[in-house]
Structures are given as C-alpha cells and as structure tokens.
Amino acid sequence: MSTPNPMDWQTANAAHRKSWVAAANDPISNFPIQNLPFGVFSDRRNVNPRVGVAIGDLILDLAVLAGNGLLTQSRDVFACSSLNRFIALGQAEWRAARLQISLLLDANSARLRDDAALREQALVAQADSRMHLPVDIPGYTDFYSSKEHATNVGSMFRDPKTALLPNWLEIPIGYNGRASSVIVSETPIRRPNGQIKLPESDRPVFGPCRKLDIELETGFIVGANTALGEPIACDQAEAHIFGMVLLNDWSARDIQQWEYVPLGPFNSKGFATTISPWIVTLDAFDPFRCAQPEQSPEPLPYLRHAGDHGFDIHLEVDLLGAGERAASTIARTNFRYMYWTMAQQLTHHTASGCNVRVGDLMGSGTISGPTADSCGSLLESTWNGQRPLTLPSGNNRTFLQDGDEVVLRGWCQGDGYRVGFGTCSGKVLAAPELA
Structure with a gap:
C-alpha cells in the first residue's frame, strides 16, 4: 500500500471520527480512534509478546497487519517483545503508522472491517490478553x-x-x-x-x-x-x-x-x-x-x-x-x-x-x-x-x-x-x- 503523507498525521485526531469497533465510540472509553496507543501484549492463541494498538475493548495486532501488507512498516518491528525497534524508526514513521491504523479502523473503511478472516487474526479482546512492559528501558x-x-x-x-x-x-x-x-x-x-x-x-x-x-x-x-x-x-x-x-x-x-x-x-x-x-x-x-x-x-x-x-x-x-x-x-x-x-x-x-x-x-x-x-x-x-x-x-x-x-x-x-x-x-x- 502507499505510504500516507506523515504531514497528514493530524487527520487521526479529528474529533468527529468514529470507528467500526463499537466499543471505541463509547464516550468514556479511553481508547477511541483518536487515541491508538501502542503496547506489547500476548494471548492464549499466541503466547509470543508482540506490538499492538488499543481500540475500544480490543487490541489490534500490528504484526498481523504488517504481515498482510496493510502497513508499510516491516512485520519485524512489530513481531517482537518491545516497541524499541519501531520507535527507533523516527517520528515520520510513528506518524505514518498511526495514520494508516486510523484509516483502517475508520467507520467508513471496509478493508479490514469486511474481511472476517483477517479480523479474526488481527483483533484480540483486551480481557483475554496479557500486557507486558512496552519498552526495553535503558535508563x-x-x-x-x-x-x-x-x-x-x-x-x-x-x-x-x-x-x-x-x-x-x-x-x-x-x-x-x-x-x-x-x-x-x-x-x-x-x-x-x-x-x-x-x-x-x-x-x-x-x-x-x-x-x-x-x-x-x-x-x-x-x-x-x-x-x-x-x-x-x-x-x-x-x-x-x-x-x-x-x-x-x-x-x-x-x-x-x-x-x-x-x-x-x-x-x-x-x-x-x-x-x-x-x-x-x-x-x-x-x-x-x-x-x-x-x-x-x-x-x-x-x-x-x-x-x-x-x-x-x-x-x-x-x-x-x-x-x-x-x-x-x-x-x-x-x-x-x-x-x-x-x-x-x-x-x-x-x-x-x-x-x-x-x-x-x-x-x-x-x-x-x-x-x-x-x-x-x-x-x-x-x-x-x-x-x-x-x-x-x-x-x-x-x-x-x-x-x-x-x-x-x-x-x-x-x-x-x-x-x-x-x-x-x-x-x-x-x-x-x-x-
């Protein structure tokens, strides 16, 4: 897929936007489409820690997205136990990734929403997941x-x-x-x-x-x-x-x-x-x-x-x-x-x-x-x-x-x-x- 212009990163913050993930639209959810925080998680299906993004009551598996060509970043930066490799890519890549994820989760985007098999792979309930220390901390x-x-x-x-x-x-x-x-x-x-x-x-x-x-x-x-x-x-x-x-x-x-x-x-x-x-x-x-x-x-x-x-x-x-x-x-x-x-x-x-x-x-x-x-x-x-x-x-x-x-x-x-x-x-x- 083409790389979004990182200068458009503020698009992800638009207050009017909604997600097709219903729980993300709850006014008191910490994790609406305007947020998209990064963390490291594992679950019963896959005990290996990897990078995900919180959306509503779910976690979006970024290694799955990247492995299926839905992100321009390499799968390797997400299929690991800390965010350090992704963070090291720099601000332009942080912004590009967040914008791509935001567009995929938008209520008007069908690419992930209408692909039931991919959704099954890529989305995990937060309640069924274990969270890990998100970064290796040198100091x-x-x-x-x-x-x-x-x-x-x-x-x-x-x-x-x-x-x-x-x-x-x-x-x-x-x-x-x-x-x-x-x-x-x-x-x-x-x-x-x-x-x-x-x-x-x-x-x-x-x-x-x-x-x-x-x-x-x-x-x-x-x-x-x-x-x-x-x-x-x-x-x-x-x-x-x-x-x-x-x-x-x-x-x-x-x-x-x-x-x-x-x-x-x-x-x-x-x-x-x-x-x-x-x-x-x-x-x-x-x-x-x-x-x-x-x-x-x-x-x-x-x-x-x-x-x-x-x-x-x-x-x-x-x-x-x-x-x-x-x-x-x-x-x-x-x-x-x-x-x-x-x-x-x-x-x-x-x-x-x-x-x-x-x-x-x-x-x-x-x-x-x-x-x-x-x-x-x-x-x-x-x-x-x-x-x-x-x-x-x-x-x-x-x-x-x-x-x-x-x-x-x-x-x-x-x-x-x-x-x-x-x-x-x-x-x-x-x-x-x-x-």
Whole structure:
C-alpha cells in the first residue's frame, strides 16, 4: 500500500471520527480512534509478546497487519517483545503508522472491517490478553517538576518561607533512578526493607518500611538516540518524545528521610516504579495542549520555547484498602499544573552532553495541584501522617498497608470522546522476611 503523507498525521485526531469497533465510540472509553496507543501484549492463541494498538475493548495486532501488507512498516518491528525497534524508526514513521491504523479502523473503511478472516487474526479482546512492559528501558530519570508538590514538601520539612530552594525555579531538578525495577501495571510490589532512623534512637534499625507511599506521575519515552556530547534544543525536544505513560514511583518515606542526605534517594526509590502498559503518543495529546504555568524568573535562554507545552490531562488516584469493599478516589489533579515542561526536562537532561537512548523513561515527578484534594502523594495529603484519610468503611490511612491496591487513571476530555492511558495499578505485598 502507499505510504500516507506523515504531514497528514493530524487527520487521526479529528474529533468527529468514529470507528467500526463499537466499543471505541463509547464516550468514556479511553481508547477511541483518536487515541491508538501502542503496547506489547500476548494471548492464549499466541503466547509470543508482540506490538499492538488499543481500540475500544480490543487490541489490534500490528504484526498481523504488517504481515498482510496493510502497513508499510516491516512485520519485524512489530513481531517482537518491545516497541524499541519501531520507535527507533523516527517520528515520520510513528506518524505514518498511526495514520494508516486510523484509516483502517475508520467507520467508513471496509478493508479490514469486511474481511472476517483477517479480523479474526488481527483483533484480540483486551480481557483475554496479557500486557507486558512496552519498552526495553535503558535508563530512568525522575524529575521534581510540580511547584505545588515541591512547595508542600518543602513547607513540611523546612520553613515555609524557604519551601523552594533557590535552584528549583532555575532548573528542572531530577535524579537518575533504577531502570531495572520499572514494572508494568498489575505487577504486585513487595514492601521494601531498609534502614530507618527512629526519633528516639541513636542508631538506625533495619526492617520493613513503615511509611510506604505513592507518587502520581506521568512519564515520557525517549524516541531517538543522541550522541555523547550532543544536546537537544528546547524547541526541538518534543520531536524526540515518542509518547507518555502513567507512572507510580513507589516511595519509602522513612527510608528516604534517613538516606537522602547528601546524595538523594537510593533504596527508598529503587525498589519499584510502575508504568501503564499503553504508551499514548504525543500526537494523540496534541489537541489538548494548553499554556504551561508562568515561569518566573524567565528561564535561561537554553530552556526557552515558544507556544503551548502544557497538556490538559485529568489525573486521579483510587485506593482500595485491604479488606475494603469499595475504592476511594484520594486525589484529583491535572498535568497542566506542571511547572517545568517535558521539553525543558529533556533539554536540561542533555544540556551537559549526557546522551539519551530510545526507550529511556523520564518521570515527571509527583503531580500535585493547588487544592487539598489534588495532592499526588500520601505524604502531602496526610501531611506526613498527621491528617489521616478516611476510607468508605471508616478505617483510616496515613500510608499504605499490606494488601492495599492503588490505581492511577488519566485522560484528556474531548467533545464526546476521551483520550486516555487506561489504568496503572499495583498491590502491596508484605516485605520479604529477613534472613
């Protein structure tokens, strides 16, 4: 088939379009034809992980499409256990593939819709599938870019007048995390063991974390390699971003408080980071751009970019407490509150000459908003345990208990449709027994 002009990529975002996949037209579906997020899945018919796209309640097998000549990309880039080979093709190919898929799924397109045998091969129910980590992640960096979150934490542990340290308003603060412990949604996590310094003790104790927390974040996936010593200009940075995921950077607050001076978090952050299985392309979020918060002082020239680089992404956290019958929504916030943009984060990351690689994961940092119910961590919402949350049963939570399950959700609201991530969830298991 002929290659669509990648300059037509915005055709896939048209709000009026419908799909012949009925569930994709549900106004509250996360996966309408305007979205088409990429992930890696397997199912009972084929246990080999391969690349697919979510549409409604189904997964479209891209290896099948490419193998039958319906995509211009090679089958080899989709018949594999990660998206890295596809992502490495570059932005023009991402856009061409998404547009081709969009045209095949359009309500007025008969090519796939009316070929029953091919449909049977190419479509799999999400309920019958297993999702895998969507990318091989060479490196993971977590930023600290929500002004509201940084102000809350700074006020908690310092004089509120100096909640933000002088460098916070000048650079996107970040640290290098552990890529090896990034896991896909629905993977249980073990409560970590570590050193904890109790106020009444001269020396620390070693044992299970007592203040296990969440961090409501998004993450972006780097879409192009750079050479060592090669910076990325801020006005070109978004072309190097393939897409976004939901991210929960689980945190052991008591371990963190003891270890973070002088070099920052270590064991308190390295035990688990959960991401959603579907990567929503930056192109799918393009209709929901908005202005980022005003930045004062004006960033240094290398961190400046024109236009709108915020995104109106609604975010929620649900907590299903152990033994509870109903979940509670414990936070509602929005990505548009983020002070530092993804472009600025990537530019600053490479400004020193640090090279990045396809599949690198960059976390936003905890996303909090200006209201009491928009805190992206339990540390903030309970003010370090001083203000417990009340669950539907009347039980309280300050930090997470064993058996608690946390679910992150995120979506953009269009006119009669949503562009969403699905969910990002994890259940807390007891800490490993000490030897």
